[in-house]
Amino acid sequence: MLMHYEKWYSPALRRDMEIKVYGRGGKPVLYIPCQDGRFFDFENFGMIDAWAPFIESGRATVFSVDTIDSETWSNTDGDPYWRIRRHEEWMRYLSGEVVPYIREVCRGYGWQSDPGILAFGCSLGAMHAANLYFRYPEAFESCLRSAASTTRNTASAATWTRRSISTPRCITFPTCRMTTRSSLCTALIARSSAWGRVPGS
Numbered sequence: 001m002l003m004h005y006e007k008w009y010s011p012a013l014r015r016d017m018e019i020k021v022y023g024r025g026g027k028p029v030l031y032i033p034c035q036d037g038r039f040f041d042f043e044n045f046g047m048i049d050a051w052a053p054f055i056e057s058g059r060a061t062v063f064s065v066d067t068i069d070s071e072t073w074s075n076t077d078g079d080p081y082w083r084i085r086r087h088e089e090w091m092r093y094l095s096g097e098v099v100p101y102i103r104e105v106c107r108g109y110g111w112q113s114d115p116g117i118l119a120f121g122c123s124l125g126a127m128h129a130a131n132l133y134f135r136y137p138e139a140f141e142s143c144l145r146s147a148a149s150t151t152r153n154t155a156s157a158a159t160w161t162r163r164s165i166s167t168p169r170c171i172t173f174p175t176c177r178m179t180t181r182s183s184l185c186t187a188l189i190a191r192s193s194a195w196g197r198v199p200g201s
Contacts, residue, residue, distance in 0.1 A: 001048070001056055006101070012093040019065050019098065022048060024109050025058030028102050030094075030140075032121035032128040036069045060118075061109075063102055065094065073124060094132060099139045116141025 004021040018039050033041040042048060042064040054060040071078070072087040103114045119140045121129035133143035 001052065008097075010093050010097055012089050012096060013068065017066055017093065017097075019063060019101070021061060021063050021105065022051070023055035023058070023061040026054070026060045027118055028106050028115055029060050029062045029118045029120050030098065030102065030129075030132070031062050031064040032119070032125035032132075033064070033067055034122055035067070035124035036074055037067050037125060039064045039066045061105070062120075063098065063105075065098060067125070067128070069124065091131070091135070095136050095139065099136070114139075118142045118144060120144045 001022060002024050005018070006021065007016055007018045009015070010017045020039050020042070022042070031042050031047075033039070042062065048055075051060065051062060055062060068086065068090045072083045072090065075083055099117065102117060103111075106115050117140050119129035119132045119142070121127070129143055133140045
């Protein structure tokens with residue numbers, strides 16, 4: 001499987017940020033890790049195995065990014081104003097730096113215009129993915145998400161589920177207990193119809 005690691009200084013976050021790309025072709029997928037997650041969680045948690053058929057056949061390219069949840073959502077002792085501002089800086093990093101990078105990569109493998117991106121996440125990453133989908137419709141044309149069954153994210157999962165029920169391109173799975181993240185990923189892929197167009201199709 002073709003993999004590519006990238007690291008650059010983020011003006012929005014004022015520090016280096018890392019990203020890993022899996023595949024070269026098909027639908028661009030932005031993967032948001034679980035709470036406090038890192039870009040390598042997609043690989044370390046076994047989700048790469050579940051996505052392998054789509055990546056290796058050229059149907060999808062996955063872009064896995066870092067979160068800064070430890071500075072925002074998980075920083076429960078921090079100043080609320082600063083935490084909110086820092087989260088918004090991360091959102092600007094994703095929309096203003098990662099999205100253009102994804103589009104540049106996609107043009108390199110055949111897209112003639114900017115592709116719609118599939119936002120994908122599990123647990124708190126699912127909330128982030130839905131947030132991106134609803135806030136930046138010009139960049140994210142679909143969303144695939146599910147929440148783990150923890151007390152912390154049940155309320156947010158219920159909120160986003162209600163909002164996404166009437167949105168056909170936002171596929172939401174209710175809170176559920178899964179033995180591994182890779183099995184959850186396999187279930188998400190099996191039921192997804194949000195692949196959109198690909199070059200030459």
